[in-house]
Amino acid sequence: MSRAKVFVTRQLPQDILDRLAQHCEIDVWDDFLPPPPDVIQQKIGDLDGILCLLTDQIDSTVIDNAPKLRVISNMAVGYDNIDVTYATEKGIPVGNTPGVLTETSADFAFALLMSVARRIPEAQQYVRDDQWKTWHPTVLSGQDIYGATLGVVGFGRIGQAVARRARGFNMNILVNTRSDNDIIDELGAERVELDELLQRSDYVSLHVPLTDATHHLISHNELKLMKSTAILINTARGGVVDSQALYDALTTNEILAAGLDVTDPEPISIDDPLLTLNNCVVVPHIASASVATRRKMAEMAVDNIIAGLMGGTLPTCVNPRVYK
Numbered sequence: 001m002s003r004a005k006v007f008v009t010r011q012l013p014q015d016i017l018d019r020l021a022q023h024c025e026i027d028v029w030d031d032f033l034p035p036p037p038d039v040i041q042q043k044i045g046d047l048d049g050i051l052c053l054l055t056d057q058i059d060s061t062v063i064d065n066a067p068k069l070r071v072i073s074n075m076a077v078g079y080d081n082i083d084v085t086y087a088t089e090k091g092i093p094v095g096n097t098p099g100v101l102t103e104t105s106a107d108f109a110f111a112l113l114m115s116v117a118r119r120i121p122e123a124q125q126y127v128r129d130d131q132w133k134t135w136h137p138t139v140l141s142g143q144d145i146y147g148a149t150l151g152v153v154g155f156g157r158i159g160q161a162v163a164r165r166a167r168g169f170n171m172n173i174l175v176n177t178r179s180d181n182d183i184i185d186e187l188g189a190e191r192v193e194l195d196e197l198l199q200r201s202d203y204v205s206l207h208v209p210l211t212d213a214t215h216h217l218i219s220h221n222e223l224k225l226m227k228s229t230a231i232l233i234n235t236a237r238g239g240v241v242d243s244q245a246l247y248d249a250l251t252t253n254e255i256l257a258a259g260l261d262v263t264d265p266e267p268i269s270i271d272d273p274l275l276t277l278n279n280c281v282v283v284p285h286i287a288s289a290s291v292a293t294r295r296k297m298a299e300m301a302v303d304n305i306i307a308g309l310m311g312g313t314l315p316t317c318v319n320p321r322v323y324k
Ligand code: GLV
Pocket: 054, 075, 076, 077, 078, 079, 101, 236, 288
């Protein structure tokens, strides 16, 4: 019997690939940049499994061209790059990598919040530009974090982990979520509607997945509700924020500053006006990027592929309905 074929859309640690190769024939995309869509389209017809990243679009056209596909494994917790509804219709399980990146991503959301609040990127540039001539009472003054109010939009694993960190800084925590959650009480947080959260928060941190319902969740009207001293942190998905509205809000002092780990599109164009603003810190989608966590994500993505090929239930499956 011929071996199952799996396409891995980026180089992963060799020992993890070796483990996968014990179960199937693997084809690993070696470039630093993602495989172009036509490469995925051309390969998919022959594949039993695909281990992809959030940069790879696995849409209905790709799935329609994949008569043998038995598993799609995304090395990410988010899966808005995959048409999961269509995969479910076709009976294809889709795996993701939840849990292992929660604390690392929450560390990063908090790090970004702190660097924007205390203007660390600007301060580093100031030193490198040889502007540091003396200690000065007002230069590079930022916003306090301790005791301020943090609004957490979306209260899944990462939102909760960010809120736990905020407790350590003695912050007041507001939460906007649709689901009931005991942890809100345990953290002494308050559950409020989005408008109220935006009006009362000094920091707003976004932790919702990108769906039709959350696309441009933060746009002109929402930014207008925020305090003129407020800071917006987005480590969720770029599409959750309307970038033009954000640019307008940052340039008209509607809000004070923003920190973006994610943009729409990704990568952000080097000509994007957001990159001209001192009050907007943009980093390249690295919230989960610790050496240890990225390794765990690769392990999990491989576990999902192996389970899918063997006809078992994926350990972390986003569409368990396929098994019903
Ligand atoms: C990163 O954004 C992820 O979804 O894992």
